[in-house]
Amino acid sequence: ETGVTQSPTHLIKTRGQQVTLRCSSQSGHNTVSWYQQALGQGPQFIFQYYREEENGRGNFPPRFSGLQFPNYSSELNVNALELDDSALYLCASSEDLTSTDTQYFGPGTRLTVL
Amino acid sequence: DQQVKQNSPSLSVQEGRISILNCDYTNSMFDYFLWYKKYPAEGPTFLISISSIKDKNEDGRFTVFLNKSAKHLSLHIVPSQPGDSAVYFCAAPTTSGTYKYIFGTGTRLKVLA
Numbered sequence: 001e002t003g004v005t006q007s008p009t010h011l012i013k014t015r016g017q018q019v020t021l022r023c024s025s026q027s028g029h030n031t032v033s034w035y036q037q038a039l040g041q042g043p044q045f046i047f048q049y050y051r052e053e054e055n056g057r058g059n060f061p062p063r064f065s066g067l068q069f070p071n072y073s074s075e076l077n078v079n080a081l082e083l084d085d086s087a088l089y090l091c092a093s094s095e096d097l098t099s100t101d102t103q104y105f106g107p108g109t110r111l112t113v114l
Numbered sequence: 115d116q117q118v119k120q121n122s123p124s125l126s127v128q129e130g131r132i133s134i135l136n137c138d139y140t141n142s143m144f145d146y147f148l149w150y151k152k153y154p155a156e157g158p159t160f161l162i163s164i165s166s167i168k169d170k171n172e173d174g175r176f177t178v179f180l181n182k183s184a185k186h187l188s189l190h191i192v193p194s195q196p197g198d199s200a201v202y203f204c205a206a207p208t209t210s211g212t213y214k215y216i217f218g219t220g221t222r223l224k225v226l227a
Binding site for chain 1: 123150205213217
């Protein structure tokens with residue numbers, strides 16, 4: 001039990017639609033990162049938020065966007081869904097931006113795009 | 115450009131024996147490594163870490179070894195138990211602009227009773 005929750009657990013969308021995934025971090029954790037895990041792959045970094053500001057992103061297009069709120073919750077939004085967006089989406093929170101700071105992952109949201 | 119590699123997608127071990135999971139990396143700037151364990155329908159959970167100033171870190175049945183010259187780390191589980199059956203990821207955090215984890219592709223460990 002990491003104290004990080006995500007909703008919904010599963011989601012089915014069709015190509016072209018938009019989706020919002022939610023994450024609730026541990027209290028006091030100022031950093032949240034989002035990862036995409038495709039089948040048979042390791043998690044791939046999408047972007048990170050620190051104190052409600054984006055703190056960098058990986059190789060994902062602008063249709064992937066996010067928000068972080070003062071109450072330690074955050075969102076991942078994906079517009080114009082494509083079939084390849086089908087994956088497990090994980091959020092991870094940590095106290096700060098230290099390289100040795102352990103990130104705590106939520107259980108993920110399984111997104112299927114048809 | 116896969117900076118962290120796990121070349122064995124799966125591993126089967128008898129209960130009570132040693133499990134050895136391997137991970138190679140290419141970025142010599144990595145100075146900290148972590149192992150995560152992932153069960154189906156759950157997110158990865160932190161297992162054990164090692165700093166580059168050490169070559170070994172032990173926590174109960176789990177030991178991680180780091181060979182910096184070979185850019186290789188390994189996770190040893192002794193003795194292996196059926197509950198250890200999961201996917202194991204090695205990861206390295208990078209602070210090049212953004213603090214993020216680079217993950218390997220994972221090794222699925224199956225411990226046979």
